[in-house]
Amino acid sequence: MTQHTITSPAFKENARAALNNTQLQRALGNVEQGFIAKRSLAADALPEFDALRDNARDIKNHSLEHLDLYLEAYEAKVIETGGHVHWAQTAEDARGIVLDICRKVDAKIVTKSKSMITEEIGLNDFLEKSGIAPIETDLGEYIIQLRGEAPSHIIAPAVHVNKDEVEEAFRKAHDYLPGNRELEEPEQLLDEARRVLRAKYFEADIGITGANFLVAETGTSIVVTNEGNADLTQTLPRIHVVIASIEKIVPTLEDSAQILRVLARSATGQESSVYTTFSTGPRRPDDPDGPDQYHVILLDNGRSAMLGTEFQEMLRCIRCGACMNHCPVYHAVGGHAYGWVYPGPMGAVLTPSLIGVDKSGHLPNASTFCGRCESVCPMRIPLPKMMRHWREREFERGLNPATARYGLKFWAYFAKRPRLYHFAAAFGLPLLAFFGGRKRRLRKLPFAGGWTRHRDLPAPQTKSFLQQWQKHEARRRGGRT
Amino acid sequence: MESSGKNPRVGLFVTCLVDLFRPAVGFASVRLLEDAGCDVSVPMAQTCCGQPAYNSGDRADTRAIAEEVIKSFEDFDYIVAPSGSCAGMLKKHYPSLFLDDPVWHKRSVAFSAKVHELTSFLTDVLSVSSVSAKFNGSVTYHDSCSGLRELGIQGQPRKLLSTVEGLEMTEMKDPDVCCGFGGTFCVKYSDISNAIVEKKAANVENTAADLLLAGDLGCLMNIAGKLRRQKAKTEVRHVAEVLAGMTNSPPIGGRGKS
Numbered sequence: 001m002t003q004h005t006i007t008s009p010a011f012k013e014n015a016r017a018a019l020n021n022t023q024l025q026r027a028l029g030n031v032e033q034g035f036i037a038k039r040s041l042a043a044d045a046l047p048e049f050d051a052l053r054d055n056a057r058d059i060k061n062h063s064l065e066h067l068d069l070y071l072e073a074y075e076a077k078v079i080e081t082g083g084h085v086h087w088a089q090t091a092e093d094a095r096g097i098v099l100d101i102c103r104k105v106d107a108k109i110v111t112k113s114k115s116m117i118t119e120e121i122g123l124n125d126f127l128e129k130s131g132i133a134p135i136e137t138d139l140g141e142y143i144i145q146l147r148g149e150a151p152s153h154i155i156a157p158a159v160h161v162n163k164d165e166v167e168e169a170f171r172k173a174h175d176y177l178p179g180n181r182e183l184e185e186p187e188q189l190l191d192e193a194r195r196v197l198r199a200k201y202f203e204a205d206i207g208i209t210g211a212n213f214l215v216a217e218t219g220t221s222i223v224v225t226n227e228g229n230a231d232l233t234q235t236l237p238r239i240h241v242v243i244a245s246i247e248k249i250v251p252t253l254e255d256s257a258q259i260l261r262v263l264a265r266s267a268t269g270q271e272s273s274v275y276t277t278f279s280t281g282p283r284r285p286d287d288p289d290g291p292d293q294y295h296v297i298l299l300d301n302g303r304s305a306m307l308g309t310e311f312q313e314m315l316r317c318i319r320c321g322a323c324m325n326h327c328p329v330y331h332a333v334g335g336h337a338y339g340w341v342y343p344g345p346m347g348a349v350l351t352p353s354l355i356g357v358d359k360s361g362h363l364p365n366a367s368t369f370c371g372r373c374e375s376v377c378p379m380r381i382p383l384p385k386m387m388r389h390w391r392e393r394e395f396e397r398g399l400n401p402a403t404a405r406y407g408l409k410f411w412a413y414f415a416k417r418p419r420l421y422h423f424a425a426a427f428g429l430p431l432l433a434f435f436g437g438r439k440r441r442l443r444k445l446p447f448a449g450g451w452t453r454h455r456d457l458p459a460p461q462t463k464s465f466l467q468q469w470q471k472h473e474a475r476r477r478g479g480r481t
Numbered sequence: 482m483e484s485s486g487k488n489p490r491v492g493l494f495v496t497c498l499v500d501l502f503r504p505a506v507g508f509a510s511v512r513l514l515e516d517a518g519c520d521v522s523v524p525m526a527q528t529c530c531g532q533p534a535y536n537s538g539d540r541a542d543t544r545a546i547a548e549e550v551i552k553s554f555e556d557f558d559y560i561v562a563p564s565g566s567c568a569g570m571l572k573k574h575y576p577s578l579f580l581d582d583p584v585w586h587k588r589s590v591a592f593s594a595k596v597h598e599l600t601s602f603l604t605d606v607l608s609v610s611s612v613s614a615k616f617n618g619s620v621t622y623h624d625s626c627s628g629l630r631e632l633g634i635q636g637q638p639r640k641l642l643s644t645v646e647g648l649e650m651t652e653m654k655d656p657d658v659c660c661g662f663g664g665t666f667c668v669k670y671s672d673i674s675n676a677i678v679e680k681k682a683a684n685v686e687n688t689a690a691d692l693l694l695a696g697d698l699g700c701l702m703n704i705a706g707k708l709r710r711q712k713a714k715t716e717v718r719h720v721a722e723v724l725a726g727m728t729n730s731p732p733i734g735g736r737g738k739s
Binding site: 422456 | 500523
């Protein structure tokens with residue numbers, strides 16, 4: 001299992017492998033085409049979309065400014081409705097709380113609906129090592145669980161996998177089914193997953209879900225899915241455990257409804273997800289179904305330390321995936337290259353906060369700052385600005401490579417001194433121009449391999465614009481007198 | 482006050498890449514601005530807008546460079562740059578460098594308010610609606626990211642290009658998607674940058690246009706470098722060269738394969 005392993009320091013190597021993986025490149029082409037067009041249609045069809053984005057941003061800003069208040073209000077409501085609230089400062093704390101709940105009822109099988117938080121805390125590995133079988137019930141998550149992989153996208157975890165690979169994984173895992181069954185068509189794969197998972201829902205002792213929102217007003221947790229698997233996960237077993245990070249809180253149901261309107265549109269281009277499931281406490285006497293016990297684990301894991309810093313705005317993120325869907329770097333290398341749970345632009349900002357910028361320094365640097373992520377973020381998170389803040393932290397701590405630092409300092413020395421700069425330019429340009437020759441381009445240049453490995457370098461002329469301009473102006477003035 | 486009734490006094494921030502690699506863009510900018518009735522000056526005390534330092538996390542050097550730029554340019558009525566990226570830096574980012582210094586912050590805000598990208602300045606500020614240039618051929622236009630998303634530059638260059646006699650515009654697929662340049666990104670993450678510029682070069686070539694144009698020399702050098710390496714036909718110029726009717730010098734990176 002790769003879920004615990006952080007390979008972010010090897011981002012460049014990961015990226016190179018991804019670029020050479022033709023199967024992955026084909027799959028990434030689907031991300032680039034599908035998600036973008038769908039989001040664009042959905043956003044354009046709603047005249048108030050941008051106003052809703054402003055509103056969603058304001059709701060989350062308000063919630064974050066008063067996070068302590070709303071968390072306590074939420075806790076009180078959950079208790080009032082008969083549920084339990086557990087506070088987990090670290091991933092380890094959260095895993096321990098889950099295990100305690102499992103041990104108390106001697107749980108053997110746990111079903112799970114898709115949850116990035118449980119990826120963040122590495123829950124599946126941990127449960128398996130503790131003798132408890134976690135079963136992912138979201139189709140994409142189920143596929144990558146069988147393949148022993150981490151998600152490569154926060155809303156489409158198996159986007160890197162093709163149909164043949166799904167068939168291979170199913171044949172291997174479901175070896176009790178007839179070997180000669182037909183599994184080539186997507187519908188056949190879907191049918192088989194549905195049949196296998198349906199049985200697991202009934203066997204499970206505990207169902208674990210994440211949450212898209214926690215509502216302080218009512219103590220409700222809300223989760224959205226397109227497969228309905230969260231409903232079965234949380235209603236059929238005796239115990240429902242919600243694991244959510246603290247910034248999922250919103251004050252009221254109306255607030256959650258506002259943000260829901262931008263969530264699905266930004267994510268998949270749907271007006272709303274197929275299922276939006278609200279759960280409030282355990283089964284009440286008159287309820288037709290529901291769990292006997294309802295637990296909420298509130299995870300901090302580094303988030304409260306982001307409050308009051310230049311990274312606070314990242315806590316507005318609602319995990320729609322629009323930033324990575326629109327990111328040219330994500331399109332090129334996919335999610336696994338980022339080396340931990342959260343890929344793409346949101347990962348480039350969040351990952352350093354959660355695992356340390358010393359381990360994930362490449363992520364905020366591997367961006368062209370094209371700004372497309374920010375332009376589609378439903379929560380208007382200034383992702384490039386925050387990536388730059390991480391670069392500042394790295395620079396302050398001397399974490400970037402020495403060659404880059406010295407190179408930068410050398411350049412800045414000249415850039416701050418125009419006379420010296422122009423003197424140096426007058427010296428260097430003729431050389432470059434000479435090597436450019438009549439074709440006016442260089443195929444190779446010492447210290448510029450990063451550029452010339454993949455492209456020619458357009459050669460300059462022998463004189464800079466400012467040199468030529470001075471002459472030109474002198475002539476012009478001379479001509480006038 | 483002193484310029485009321487007179488021609489607007491414009492300081493041309495030529496940008497380091499134009500200064501070093503493509504002087505023609507500087508001369509084209511001057512011609513366009515003068516044709517539009519501006520008194521153009523080019524202060525010698527200019528090097529770079531500071532983005533290499535800014536985007537590498539080196540705020541102290543960025544700020545030192547920004548102070549020099551502001552000092553050299555703040556007395557002009559307008560500061561114009563033939564680059565969305567550098568104009569964006571001067572206009573949108575400089576004030577954030579001085580948040581802890583009320584005096585400099587005020588200066589930077591006043592300075593930033595006067596900064597414009599070239600094509601946006603001509604159309605949005607000076608209300609120029611046509612140019613008197615000729616170009617016989619088809620062109621395609623790449624929207625550079627900073628100009629597009631920080632300054633809203635998209636229609637302005639196209640509007641001016643539509644008035645160039647003989648010019649035929651062919652839009653490429655995804656003109657608003659990054660070319661993979663990204664400043665130091667293109668050398669630090671060379672392989673990823675290459676994957677991105679390969680897509681851009683393919684989109685450019687698929688238009689079968691004679692000429693690729695854009696408003697930023699960084700992107701242009703990147704795409705031109707790729708097109709020339711791939712021995713493509715499409716040639717590359719800065720949009721100002723075509724708008725000013727200055728297309729006699731060899732294109733960026735030299736001639737395309739004929």
